[in-house]
Amino acid sequence: MARIAQVTDQLVKQASRVVAGKSEQIRLIWVSLLCGGHVLLEDLPGVGKTTLAQSLGNLLGLKYQRVQFTADLLPSDIIGAQIFDRDRQEFKFHRGPVFTQLLLADELNRATPKAQSALLEAMEENQVSIDGQAEPLPQPFFVIATQNPQTQSGTYPLPESQLDRFFMRLTLGYPAEQVEKELLMGRVGRVNLNALEPLFSVDEFLAMRALVREVQVSDAILNYLMRLVQRTRDNALCALGLSPRASQSLAMASRAYAATFSRDYVTPDDVQAVFPSVAGHRLKAHRSLSTDLLVSQILESVDVIGE
Numbered sequence: 001m002a003r004i005a006q007v008t009d010q011l012v013k014q015a016s017r018v019v020a021g022k023s024e025q026i027r028l029i030w031v032s033l034l035c036g037g038h039v040l041l042e043d044l045p046g047v048g049k050t051t052l053a054q055s056l057g058n059l060l061g062l063k064y065q066r067v068q069f070t071a072d073l074l075p076s077d078i079i080g081a082q083i084f085d086r087d088r089q090e091f092k093f094h095r096g097p098v099f100t101q102l103l104l105a106d107e108l109n110r111a112t113p114k115a116q117s118a119l120l121e122a123m124e125e126n127q128v129s130i131d132g133q134a135e136p137l138p139q140p141f142f143v144i145a146t147q148n149p150q151t152q153s154g155t156y157p158l159p160e161s162q163l164d165r166f167f168m169r170l171t172l173g174y175p176a177e178q179v180e181k182e183l184l185m186g187r188v189g190r191v192n193l194n195a196l197e198p199l200f201s202v203d204e205f206l207a208m209r210a211l212v213r214e215v216q217v218s219d220a221i222l223n224y225l226m227r228l229v230q231r232t233r234d235n236a237l238c239a240l241g242l243s244p245r246a247s248q249s250l251a252m253a254s255r256a257y258a259a260t261f262s263r264d265y266v267t268p269d270d271v272q273a274v275f276p277s278v279a280g281h282r283l284k285a286h287r288s289l290s291t292d293l294l295v296s297q298i299l300e301s302v303d304v305i306g307e
Contacts, residue, residue: 004212004259014059019052027257029052031257032253041169042149061201063102067103069111071111075118080098080130093130095135101140103119109158110148110155169277222251224271225247238294
């Protein structure tokens with residue numbers, strides 16, 4: 001676990017040269033990638049979502065493609081299309097940008113639901129289907145998507161089925177005053193993006209992913225985790241509780257979070273640290289209650305030690 005913790009510190013330090021003051025968000029994205037999960041960054045335009053995604057692409061040493069989602073984007077613009085080859089008198093499949101290791105889906109919710117759905121199979125099964133034939137995607141494969149708040153014009157809400165495929169949802173928020181001053185002085189930001197170099201090889205990354213599964217989760221921690229999940233299902237304020245996929249994600253995220261601190265066991269603090277990012281976008285609150293407030297109430301109402 002010591003190597004994972006070492007890489008985590010390096011990753012946070014290097015990525016903070018581009019997007020400063022967001023150490024915890026960077027750590028959580030790294031946790032998600034260690035678990036093989038996709039990440040949704042939701043926030044206002046201009047706070048550094050795309051820049052952070054690009055900086056992580058450089059540091060991870062993965063091949064990445066960026067797709068700008070717009071209202072006129074077609075599924076074939078993402079997956080690819082069959083194009084007729086006149087010389088050979090046959091159709092040939094031209095691969096789209098989804099055939100990469102890291103796909104940066106910028107402003108995902110500005111595309112129509114039809115275009116959004118092009119990523120569903122890729123995110124779940126690491127493949128896409130073309131004319132009934134399954135085309136495997138490069139490994140590892142991740143999606144880091146950004147979306148603008150739904151209150152902004154020109155956005156389409158992501159369906160629950162797609163939200164559930166994102167391992168975590170994170171927000172960045174406005175930078176602190178001192179950080180923004182550093183940005184204005186040119187000491188941090190995109191100016192440092194091209195200077196970021198890979199921290200490890202793909203083989204080492206896959207080895208670290210395998211190591212995460214060796215982190216131990218005690219029965220007491222599992223019971224606490226299950227009480228949190230069950231509270232979302234029997235809570236009158238929840239219109240939609242957490243699915244079994246979400247509970248699996250919560251357990252794996254807790255393991256990876258512990259590993260980033262060089263621990264081979266999970267504590268309640270690990271579960272609480274990842275719960276908002278894993279659960280927030282999967283929950284649907286009744287009435288006018290925000291999901292962030294709902295998540296806080298659930299964490300406060302469930303005892304670490306059961307009855």
